[in-house]
Amino acid sequence: MPARPPAHDAFCRIVRCSVGGTQLDALSGPHGRGRKARQAALEQAVMTSAWSRAMPGEPASEWVRIVQPIDPGLEDLEPDRQLLVLVAGLRRDLALRADRGEADARAQLESVREGFGEPHRAEIMGVLAQAHVRSAAA
Secondary structure, X not given: OOOOOHHHOEEEEEEEEOOOHHHHHHHHOOOOOOHHHHHXXXXXXXXXXXXXXXXXXXXXXXXXEEEEEEEOOHHHOOOOOOEEEEEEEXXXXXXXXXXXXXXXXXXXXXXXXXXXXXXXXXXXHHHHHHHHHHHHHO
């Protein structure tokens, strides 16, 4: 496999997305399967929607990833509401090779770590700080 530049092995982005009520109904079944099942379906739909906005066309299975709602937070998710979501990922093959102790993978991981979130790191940190202030005031 040809080597990819480190910037293609990890990313961190903030995206806007939403989950439609009809999409949620389709995921949770005809009778909603209860409140917990509906909430789990909503969380899964947010993860899927945010991933597709952050990395369109990129298979999620090739990444170790985190999808974290920022505004509103996870506890306040609702269908048909605009969400601000942090999406971060590390290529699964790089993580596995580094975990096995492969020197080139560990060096590549270190390179990725140095530039993580760039060129938008300051913007990401600002959005996270604002979300923290809003949640502390609530």
